[in-house]
Amino acid sequence: MDFFDELCQLAAASPRQRWVGADHPAWKAFLADAPCPAPDSTSGGAETLDELQCQAKNCKLCKLCELRQNVVFGEGDPHAKLMFIGEGPGAEEDASGRPFVGRAGQLLDKMISAMQFSRKEVYIANVVKCRPPNNRAPMPEEAEACAGYLKKQIELISPQVIVLLGASAAKYLLDRHEGITRLRGNFLDYRGIPVMPTYHPAFLLRQESAKREAWSDLQKVMAKFGKVYSKK
């Protein structure tokens, strides 16, 4: 029986509920069978974000694939001028398949709108696309296995500025091993793209007093786009 047969059966069995949600097993099975090339290397030949996402969905390059509910590929404008890179999905992101949707995500949304952007205008991704257990930081081998996806995302989106959220993002994208307190606030470079490391929103939730510094970092990013904060 194929996916559409199953949908018809479901519709017949419960005519008042014709719509099958994204988390329904029939839909998941359909997606799992989708004819995407399984990547043998994450640098992959993908020419679009959709193709790359399709590859990531089947990825088994590290052990994180065994525990995931969803691959959290990233989301936003494929031509975004501004890109945010976090560490890796947490429980809510794993359950929904979307980056930064939990409490830290709500704070990130506020940071983005304070910068006079909307979430839809930017692109949000993570170093690793599958949830590390117990919200631990990604291990080097996990970040390495996933690096091709992130680098290809950056290449395809080609943002004007990247904001790195937290030390893991700086460590694995730029090979910078200093703490985020030392790194934050100054532009670094990734293949010609200015990169601003700043505090991770999850840290800002625990350490309210660091928000002022984060805001100063974000204002430097705003300035790159000719945006200036003004109290009306």
Ligand code: URA
């Ligand atoms: N923290 C991250 O680094 N990324 C997410 O997507 C959510 C929380």
